[in-house]
Amino acid sequence: MPTDRCQCRIVHEQQVEKARKAALPPAEIDKLAQFFKAFADPTRLKILQALHQEEMCVCDLAAFLGVSESAVSHQLRMLRQMALVANRREGPVLYYRLTDAHISQLVLVALEHIQE
Amino acid sequence: MPTDRCQCRIVHEQQVEKARKAALPPAEIDKLAQFFKAFADPTRLKILQALHQEEMCVCDLAAFLGVSESAVSHQLRMLRQMALVANRREGPVLYYRLTDAHISQLVLVALEHIQE
């Protein structure tokens, strides 16, 4: 029995081809994964949910979350780089807000799913 | 000057209180974060998007993704535990499918966001 090549386990070449055609380009996939990563951490989720109510400064968020201001600042940087939040300076204080309503919508859709 | 207590940096006690009242219970937050984590990886995203087209077996997915069947299997286990996919046995082959339309909806909302 020839074991030289391709004891191919691909049962359904058609379905693989179909998936290939419908697939998003790798760059899009990576951007999507990065985007979801922003929501994949309890601290960041809490920040996003809090900012959905009202803009807040860093020490407000630190107090609300019960973590250090440094930790909040690191997470805010990440959220800023992903363009999920923006800030506004008033004297020495930076007020953060959500940039987009999609963000809350996404959380709502996810909530619907897990509450089943 | 007394440095003994509370050089409190909380500028806006009201807003913190407001955020506290609107906050989801910690258990919900953790479940949500777990849920989003499922989407926060390129391999899992590709799996979910492929299964949105049509059910596929493990070796189909491995061929489509260009990774080992073991790697696919590990990811499928995670997605199964999160109840995002389910399988159906036909002889020795397991066919995986999405369990819910919410899943694709979530990806669509996210796509809208990043394409701006």
Next chain:
DNA sequence: TTAGTGTATGAGCAGTTGCTCAGATATTAG
């Protein structure tokens, strides 16, 4: 200018993640 407050940042470390590899399990054929 200096001191004080609010925030940002880099290094470093423990915990987590996503893979590989070897081996186990499930199902079918003979």
Next chain:
DNA sequence: CTAATATCTGAGCAACTGCTCATACACTAA
């Protein structure tokens, strides 16, 4: 039963994450 196929699983490891700590920066008041 044995052998073969499809899949699952645990251990182990490199890469990544989220935090702390120390420090730097930005703005304001004196």
